[in-house]
Amino acid sequence: MKEIKINYKWVNNKKSFVVLFETGMLILSIFAFAFMISEPIKTVSASIDVSSMLGSGGDKSCCINSESGVNNCLEISSSECSTSCDGTCTSGSCSEVSECKLGCCFDAVEGLCDPNAQKQSCESRNGTYFGDASCNVAQCKQGCCTLGFDAQYITEDRCKKLSNNLGIPYNFELNVKDEATCIGKLSNQSENIGACLIGEEDGNGKVNCKFTTAEECNEIKGNFNINMLCSNVDLNTVCLKQNRTGCIEGLDEVYWIDSCGNRENVYSSDKDKSWNKGIVLSKEESCNSGRSNLGSSTCGNCNYELGSMCGLYRKGIDTKLKNGDYTCRDLNCHDAAGHAGTKKDRVNGESWCVYDGQIGSVGLGSIPGIGNLDLSSLGISSNFLGGLGLGSIGLLSADPVGSRHFRYVCINGEVKVEPCADYRKEICVKTDSSNSGNSSSSSGKESALCRTNMWEQCISMNGGSGCDGACLVQCVANSDCRIHPIYVDKNFKFNVCVPKYPPGFDLSGGANSTAGSIAGSLSSYLGSQSETLSTITSTASALTGSSSGSSESGQLCGMATQTCTETWIKKCPDGWECVSNCDCQERGFTIQMNNLCASMGDCGSFTNIAGVVTDQGYSISKKGKRGDKPPRITGLNMVYGIFAKPSKDQFASGGEYNSVSAIDGISYVSSLFGDGYAKIKGKVSGGLFGKEQIGMTVGGGVVGGVAGGLIGGGFMGAGIGAAVIIGIMAAMGCGKTEEVEITFTCSKWQRPYGDGGGLTGIVSDLIQKGNSSSGKGCDYCQSDPLKPCSKYRCESLGISCKLINENTGQEQCISSNSKDGPPIISPWEEALNNSNYKYTDITENGFRVRAKDGGCIEAFSEITFGVETNVLAKCRISEDLSETDEDLSETDESNDKTNSEEKVDSGYNFDSMTPSLSGEIFLLNHSFATFFESGESIISNELNPEEEANDTIENYVLDKIGNINLHVKCANVNAVTNDNDYRINFCVKPGPDRTPPVISSFIPPSGSTVKFNLTEKQIAFFVNEPSECKWDKDKLTKFENMSGKIQCITDGNLGTRLGYVCNTTLPITDNENKYYIRCKDKPLETNLSARNLGSPYEYILKKTESPLLINSILPSGNMSSGTEPVSIELEVTTSGGVENGISICEFNIANESDESLYVKFYDTGASEHKQPLQIKKGKWNFGIKCTDAAENEALGNTIIDIQIDEDYPLISRVYYSSGSLIVITNEESSCYYSYNNSLCDLTKEDLMMNSPDLFEHDISWKPDTIHYIQCMDNWENKPSKCSIIVKPNKDIIIQE
């Protein structure tokens, strides 16, 4: 052991001691002060590359003219080029391929614009392409076009086109900003209309007249009389007033019409007043102005905006006007269903929003439509709530899980439901009339629209510390976002920008996304309030790797995963005491965090549309020995069920996006659409939102206190005292601090167990949802016909809820845990197709189908029949006829069996049975169709009936037709089939078959054209009963003498719904070939007189008169281009064949003979076929195959040698001639010149030389000036310097 020697001399030296002590204190003070004022510890950010979730990584290629049916230009992975691209594959994104560039396509002929159109498809249709994909170009600018009595908001070119078509002049005003204003201009047109006198006077000195605009009158060279009706007596026209009433196209009102067919004034039964002495009466001056005049018999001043319009009178519906057949028709919707169960009269064209529950930002204490919540009615005492700190809950985004926004529209008296995109991808917003854009919103009627929910913008606004600074401003300004403040304790507070309308999640995925949420929380908001740097770093690095596979929903919910760190101090003698973030162990922490969690999407503890709340969407953990974990919100969480009740006066705010067109004005929409979650990743990968550094540490405080003491007292004494105190306290552990981490983990909302019906929220009575009569459990989804059930809605109701019959119109949300037993089958009366049939002997095991008189049914006549099931089921029927003759009341053995496998074995295998006519849809009603052959047919079809029959032939036949059983099996949604053997019994009339066979359904149909060089053609057709059929070219040939043989199915058991198939091969001799086909039934019947012969059926086949030819294939031979890939258009023309060249052409590369390698031309189906391609340099051999409707085939090929011209043009000659400088190039070029640009970095903007033939280029010779000339070829190859510099001293410098 090393000996330490103390220098007592040094100790005794007082000065030295003071210096030493003061130095020590100074050092300690530095640490203590540093602690006191220390900044929060910087957190470490860790992010997950969520772009991989979107599959956007990898090497991209553009497949042009793909056959895979996705796009003209389809972006695929480069590795898929050979497998998935049938067209040309070029490396890079499609946006880099010039043909695929998106822009605006202007159709100059029609004056119409198509935004977001591909260059190639636009130009192939003679459209003019502009680079601005939104069509913000002059040609597409819309204005108000007035044409006679019509006004439209269109482009000027469109206006001209309509004017030309209609033959009337137009007036175009570009300064009219929207459609509604444009249409409104019509009512102010009265100053410009009047009587136009046309033609010569008749014998009585009267002239013809047309009521029109001044412009049109001028056009037709008439004499215009403003504001006068044609029937005005002063005009002396042939037109007599008020001849009849009628509607005028484009106008709302009923008008008087004069005897010349001209419109007069608005109808009024007060004829004189209406006629107004032959002067035009404006709408406002006409009868009952400003009213709809519905139900009026005296006034025809209808008003579309108020829901009436001129139309023909309908008896029993409309009120007839006193004169004529026209009236103001009612277009309004009366008692139209609205939001929150309200009903209201709606005007035609009016649209409004309907929601499933609360929407947007709602406070739990005061819920719109419900008011201040009386929680005592829910059995929750106010004391209890006070204890929970409900007052600090604040807002949350309230759209329930499974909810959808709907837009209802009143159109012509009917309410149409327009569901906005599910999963709240779209929200329904009430539009604002002051800023309506092109949405209709005048006359005070409501107007609504479904528009994209911009929720992702809210997420992307947040930074590492939540939402502060610029984020707060942006978030408040965005009508789809809101600030969500969290204030749990003074050191745990932060703001987050959250979606006002949280997105819906795909609920059908895994049961839980906890892994995702953990990963999300760590990646997105890593950090804790007083963690040491090293701890965070190690935790982050340990967990970030596992986060890459997390789900999007996990990522989103994970944003609300936060850790609150409490600080505890051991005080002496009281023990451990919490000194910072102490409220984090209260229930208020859980509630606030859950509100944030539920606002992120379908996360946390929240309610579904039925008011059923689940509590499994979050968890709370504590790390550290001190204190308690905050309690869960169990019990109170049921209050969230209230959000499933919609409130009457709540609607989504359109904000700045309150019209269809406003979306276009948002500059950052494209970036949102472009990278979606990638933006989330980039912006919100920072640390904890609410990080606040807690105050000083205890140790620091003690040291500080000691220091203070030292400053106030004698240095020596105080110093000794402090040292003693420190020593004692250190020995007792006093002042020691500990941190406790409380983490709220927000994960995906969990669906209720079962069908949700058994876990109805405690507020169900209040909100009248869930287990109410409107629908229990999964059935809730179909409880409102105006809110169609969808996958999302259905799955939100419970784990066992699943949507069946999706996209069939028969959607049902059912419980897969249904306790439904095997389907119970009963007859379905309505299914019987014929009033001559009836069901008899109905038992639980089946029924009989008989004729109305109780007898058997006719042979070979189709009969439809059906069964009903007590539960949703798929039903199938056996086509094998049972020969048993058991009484229907007898119980089959299988009735007692419950094991489904046994059931299948006992009867017919469900899979091999024939589905009902409605197909594989779960329904309650199921129909079938069949027909039965006759007894005679059966006998005649049997080769040896005697041998077949165990008994007599008669009994054998009676068995066959007298007692036919079809077996029905139905499976419920859980694939449980009926226990009993359900039989439907038929018998067929035994009488002789007197009906001749009927031929139908030829393949190919009669009149078809066959190939040019075909000599024979195989055909098929169906006969309704087993028959012997023959053909002949002569219609009159007797059946026995008919020469052509036809093979037909003669086994009665092998019939199909179309009948019994026959086939034969017919010779093709002439251009038009007629065949006569006859069939005789009972093919095996020996008694010929018993057989029935059908009448001859004329069947025609035409032959193609000329072969299909490929006339030309372009391009061919050598081609050159400046860059790769080279765009070419393969053009093929065809002629001949069945329709003069109309055919489908395909091409392949390298002229492969393999059929599968042929790819259809992009533009084909006519006699000209085009395929744009992008190919690289080299020799290409394209094989062409064209096929027409008659299967005529023409083959051809073209060889194209693509060369890339990478050489710039050379100057072959330069000379002066007649005042001009002439430059000759060795290839077609464009040459530019400059007098001062010695570097020759000339561009197309520089002066261009005249190039009469592209080889020769000239400019005026300027003496005393240097001419710098640079030439580039068609591919823009040019030298890096000047091609030539021509100096006035006649020195010529040729560069490069």
Next chain:
Amino acid sequence: MQSKKAQVTLFVIIGIIIVISVILLFSLFENPISTFFPPQTVEPTQIVSECIDNNIKEVTDYMIIHNFYLGEPRIYKSFGYNLGKNDEIPFDKYPYLCYTDKYYAKCIVQEPALISFLEKQVTDYLKPKIAACFDNLKSEMIKDGYSVQIDKEGEFSVEMISRGVKVKVAREMIFVKADSQKNVGTFSSVTQTPIYDLAITAQEIVRQEAKWCNSDYVMIMRNNPKIEINKFQTGDDNKIYTVKDTLTGKVIRFAIRGCVLKTPA
């Protein structure tokens, strides 16, 4: 009483005479109809017009039934949905007039300059049909004893206009018979069809969808009361629009997919 008997007898006799006369006529003349109704004078322009008219009707009806396409649309959505008695969307392939396979992207107009596309389809279809119309006319006239002179090879143009399709044909043919001469020159025919009006409406819906991710179809209907529009949002982020011409009851349907947000899973 007697006079009444005589009257009846007279009627019976007249009846018998009429019956016998008809029988005689039918047995004596091989073609009684032509005997009574001599063939009408053949008007070549009218014959060709009718022929072209029928073909236009045929092709435009087909195109309406198949939602603007003569062949199979390049990109389509197979869909069928029963929304109730009047709103049924029968199961069919509905062409995408605006489509993107991407999320967060506006749809790409698949048939820009739609009218031009329709006119081209009609032109391609009519080309051989018009030739056949003239061939048919030629053979009919020859059968009728005319000799045929063809002065100029035919040309034709198709233009779609509101409520119709206008076809202009220029083909000079002269039919000469001893006593008469008939000409076919330049003429135009307009066939009634709502295809243009349906297409213009479809194009406007597509324009709005491509630009704004939505369409104000109620306003479009307001501006054109003859058109009825229905929009249906499918469960998989597609929209099916039904455009109906109320005057003819003809309907076209098309699909749109664009501005689709991803559903977080």
